[in-house]
Amino acid sequence: MAAPLYNIPGSTPAAAAPAAAQAAPKARTVNEVLAQSQVEAVIDELERDLVGLAPVKQRIRDIAALLVVDKLRLNLGLAAGPAGSGPSLHMSFTGNPGTGKTTVAMRMAQILHRLGYVRKGHLVAVTRDDLVGQYIGHTAPKTKEVLKKAMGGVLFIDEAYYLYRPENERDYGQEAIEILLQVMENQRDDLVVILAGYKDRMDTFFKSNPGLSSRIAHHIDFPDYTQGELLQIAERMLEGMNYRFGDGAREVFAEYLGLRLAQPHFANARSVRNALDRARLRQASRLFADRDRVLGAEDLTTLLPADIRASRVFAAAT
Secondary structure, eight states, X not given: OOOOSSOOTTOOOTTOOOHHHHHSOOOOSHHHHHHHHOHHHHHHHHHHHSOSOHHHHHHHHHHHHHHHHHHHHHHTTOOSSSTTOOOOOOEEEEEOTTSSHHHHHHHHHHHHHHTTXXXXXXXXXXXXXXXXXXXXXXXXXXXXXXXHXXXXXXXXXXXXXXXXXXXXXXXXXXXXXXXXXXXXXXXXXXXXXXXXXXXXXXXXXXXXXXXXXXXXXXXXXXXXXOHHHHHHHHHHHHHHTTOEEOTTHHHHHHHHHHXXXXXXXXXXXXXXXXXXXXHHXXXXXXXXXXXXSOOOHHHHHEEOHXXXXXSHHHHHHO
16 A cells, blocks of 8 residues: 555554454454444444434444454455455435434444444544635645544544535635545545535535545435424434423424425424424523412423414414
């Protein structure tokens, strides 16, 4: 393998394996790999914690299965490529906002770490502003610093297409892309890069940057949530905040979702959280207005239909 053109401090040579993986006895069955790595627990958490996303969960299970089998092949000396060149694990996550891309990226980092494909298993999430400088000479240090933090884990670049701005001749995003290309190829055994964003924009981005596209092994599309799934997400969010829907409030929130889905700029689970936060504000104002009333746990944890129906979404629909 050619030496990296961009030396990232804190990185590990591609051929180096985690010490724990070197010390562990070589597994010969799928169950032995699963027992040693405990990776199945992460997959079970993903299944349990995320509503919907059936095709995404299946792809993650498929990738995990591939990595487990790859471990067994490696233990028998059946390398899939030249010595020191591990599998390409860079990914593209496409979908609308609020569809769980960052959450799945965090779980993916855990899976890769437990199977020994990255040393640390942490996730570093960035956007263009974290990588690209405004002046000559600023981009390379910024990009290298981010890569240094991400080494041994997963680098998640949201709205990655903003790195490339062909309409601006003085834009420095291309320099960041060139550094990423080198690191993705030459240090792929110590860093996994996940590029994320809207599908149509990502498709255009990859057409304009074939070098990046050729390094992406796994393309995963995140579907929008259905109205029923969004209602489940809302109930889980409320439970996590020690709130609940009171009598009739769940039905009103379902009505709210039906109206909000028809409006522009809907951001799936993100919009659900924002709607619940506003409902909590209305509940707080309602309780605050009755200053002499003794408030019990039920009062403080229950959202009433009026707390939701006061939304401007209902006013706009009339």
